Amino acid sequence: MTSAEIQARSAALRAFYPMRVIREQFGRSMIALAEQRGDLVALTADLMYATGMAPFGERFPERLINLGIAEQNMTGVAAGLASCGKLAVVCGYAAFTSLRAIEQAKVDCAYNEVKVILCGLSAGLSYGVGGPTHQTFEDVAIMRAIPNMTVVVPSDTIELDQALQAAAARPGDAPIYLRIGRGPEHAFNDTAAPFEIGRARKLREGRDISLIANGPMVVEALIAADILAEHGIGASVLNMHTVKPIDREAVLSEAANVRGMIVVEEHNIHGGLGSAVLEVLRGGHGFPVELIGIEDIYPPIGPTFALRESLGLCASAIVARAMAMPRRN
Amino acid sequence: MVSERQGGSATPQADGGNRLTAELARRAYNIRRHALRMGEVQGQGYVAQALGFADVLAVLYFQALRYNPADPHWEERDRCLLSIGHYAIALYAALIEAGVLPETEIESYGSDDSRLPMSGMASYTPGMEISGGSLGQGLPIAVGVCLGLKRKASRSFVYNLLSDGELNEGSTWEAAQSASHWQLDNLIAVVDVNNQQADGPSSQVMSFEPLEARWQSFGWHVARVDGNDLAALSEAFDSARNLQEPKPRVIICDTRMGRGVPFLEGREKAHFIRVDPDEWALALEQLRLEA
Numbered sequence: 001m002t003s004a005e006i007q008a009r010s011a012a013l014r015a016f017y018p019m020r021v022i023r024e025q026f027g028r029s030m031i032a033l034a035e036q037r038g039d040l041v042a043l044t045a046d047l048m049y050a051t052g053m054a055p056f057g058e059r060f061p062e063r064l065i066n067l068g069i070a071e072q073n074m075t076g077v078a079a080g081l082a083s084c085g086k087l088a089v090v091c092g093y094a095a096f097t098s099l100r101a102i103e104q105a106k107v108d109c110a111y112n113e114v115k116v117i118l119c120g121l122s123a124g125l126s127y128g129v130g131g132p133t134h135q136t137f138e139d140v141a142i143m144r145a146i147p148n149m150t151v152v153v154p155s156d157t158i159e160l161d162q163a164l165q166a167a168a169a170r171p172g173d174a175p176i177y178l179r180i181g182r183g184p185e186h187a188f189n190d191t192a193a194p195f196e197i198g199r200a201r202k203l204r205e206g207r208d209i210s211l212i213a214n215g216p217m218v219v220e221a222l223i224a225a226d227i228l229a230e231h232g233i234g235a236s237v238l239n240m241h242t243v244k245p246i247d248r249e250a251v252l253s254e255a256a257n258v259r260g261m262i263v264v265e266e267h268n269i270h271g272g273l274g275s276a277v278l279e280v281l282r283g284g285h286g287f288p289v290e291l292i293g294i295e296d297i298y299p300p301i302g303p304t305f306a307l308r309e310s311l312g313l314c315a316s317a318i319v320a321r322a323m324a325m326p327r328r329n
Numbered sequence: 330m331v332s333e334r335q336g337g338s339a340t341p342q343a344d345g346g347n348r349l350t351a352e353l354a355r356r357a358y359n360i361r362r363h364a365l366r367m368g369e370v371q372g373q374g375y376v377a378q379a380l381g382f383a384d385v386l387a388v389l390y391f392q393a394l395r396y397n398p399a400d401p402h403w404e405e406r407d408r409c410l411l412s413i414g415h416y417a418i419a420l421y422a423a424l425i426e427a428g429v430l431p432e433t434e435i436e437s438y439g440s441d442d443s444r445l446p447m448s449g450m451a452s453y454t455p456g457m458e459i460s461g462g463s464l465g466q467g468l469p470i471a472v473g474v475c476l477g478l479k480r481k482a483s484r485s486f487v488y489n490l491l492s493d494g495e496l497n498e499g500s501t502w503e504a505a506q507s508a509s510h511w512q513l514d515n516l517i518a519v520v521d522v523n524n525q526q527a528d529g530p531s532s533q534v535m536s537f538e539p540l541e542a543r544w545q546s547f548g549w550h551v552a553r554v555d556g557n558d559l560a561a562l563s564e565a566f567d568s569a570r571n572l573q574e575p576k577p578r579v580i581i582c583d584t585r586m587g588r589g590v591p592f593l594e595g596r597e598k599a600h601f602i603r604v605d606p607d608e609w610a611l612a613l614e615q616l617r618l619e620a
Binding site: 041065067068070072073074075076077078079080081082083084085086088103104107108111112113 | 451452458459460461462463465466468469470471472473474475476477478480481499500503504506507
């Protein structure tokens with residue numbers, strides 16, 4: 001099969017999945033959550049429109065606190081509100097939530113043990129035209145290294161809604177980071193399928209190779225698995241929406257049942273989901289594991305899907321890698 | 330059983346005022362004494378700050394702050410947030426004097442299983458509202474607490490304790506502008522200006538004056554007082570509390586590090602002091618003679 005044929009097949013399969021705008025869903029989900037939870041207070045840093053929160057602001061003007069372009073203060077204020085019993089939800093860009101205000105996320109939220117939901121939108125390459133300052137490819141690594149912090153990367157609008165609900169409902173006093181996209185992405189999750197933080201979702205069965213992915217890479221893994229199946233290669237697909245705490249049992253079960261593994265993420269290959277999976281395997285399983293991600297570079301500036309394609313973060317690249325990689329006997 | 334301490338006004342009459350000042354002086358002396366005894370346990374620490382800030386803490390805990398020593402989480406309490414985490418030794422001394430912590434715990438200061446670690450931790454220490462240590466974190470949290478309390482229609486005040494060195498941090502000013510934007514009249518910032526930070530005099534490391542004008546330009550009500558003058562402090566805390574303007578308030582307190590112990594007051598590098606074992610007794614003796 002030529003790469004042109006793989007790309008054509010990928011495009012055909014892709015057409016089955018409708019496109020849904022992530023930030024519009026974020027705004028809708030936040031309104032729904034605020035209607036259930038009278039204690040919810042949302043915070044933003046001059047990104048009300050950019051995070052899809054304008055309808056929320058119209059519906060609940062007194063429950064949307066805009067701090068101006070001051071993410072450190074926003075995160076500290078969120079911690080203070082949470083200490084007064086509010087469900088504080090930070091609605092910012094992933095780049096600034098995870099970098100500019102990281103000490104507040106660590107000290108004010110995680111170390112001080114307050115329940116703040118840190119939403120990082122426009123993550124990954126979803127705001128590709130924003131360039132490397134706004135593209136976010138290090139946030140999972142950073143957040144994952146903070147004790148008390150949970151890290152969830154929803155894969156579409158449906159899972160985003162489920163993850164927000166789950167984040168609000170979870171007991172205990174600890175922050176959670178939700179890594180969220182921006183523009184149109186493929187929607188594929190089953191609204192009726194249960195979602196649980198820390199429990200991976202198996203979307204395809206296969207005994208040859210395991211594709212572990214999260215965020216917008218899950219649908220790419222699904223398309224890749226379908227193409228591989230057409231060529232006699234059985235690929236399982238595991239949606240690892242929670243990077244921390246990672247579902248160890250699911251990873252180990254995959255490793256025991258397949259002959260090779262590819263971890264796919266829209267993140268630097270250093271420190272993200274691939275690293276988390278390798279930490280579980282600890283090199284002790286003697287079978288090939290490959291990582292697909294951003295290869296420790298500053299990506300070019302460009303539209304999201306073209307950027308992903310150019311960086312190999314797409315179904316056809318997964319297929320090519322799966323066909324080329326060695327497999328355990 | 331200690332009852333709830335209602336924060337509020339100093340007695341207005343002149344003789345009553347004198348009595349109050351004498352009582353505050355006694356409390357300040359005890360706070361200094363507790364801090365020195367904790368310093369002796371470790372042989373070092375941020376003792377000079379505690380000595381310099383003791384008068385402020387005496388006015389805060391024995392005039393201004395509303396709290397219940399038997400119930401540090403009492404909902405109606407005023408919140409006192411220690412943004413300057415390295416002043417933990419000073420706050421412990423005040424909490425001991427206030428009856429929130431037992432004096433017997435002084436001996437455990439800084440040891441592994443102590444409720445009095447060398448940097449303040451809310452999860453360890455009763456009366457400690459936040460875990461701190463990194464500068465520039467407290468005022469943003471205080472703004473959030475003020476907003477949260479207002480949403481609960483609480484009448485509690487939030488005090489946030491900062492230092493001059495901490496004003497180098499940009500996040501402090503992000504919080505300062507938001508506090509005046511939301512007219513947080515339940516916020517009282519207290520800045521300890523001892524003109525000393527880790528690398529030397531604050532005015533040389535990063536100049537911070539004119540402080541009153543800086544805070545005023547951010548929309549705050551500003552008072553600047555001699556932070557070792559109990560009568561002046563007493564009046565400043567009363568004014569901050571009773572101000573009718575819808576503004577956050579800041580009390581800038583010029584203090585002298587090591588205050589009350591002459592041989593420590595004279596030290597040049599006073600940010601983190603080490604004291605020889607035989608000198609602690611001298612420090613306590615000098616403190617007694619000065620009082």
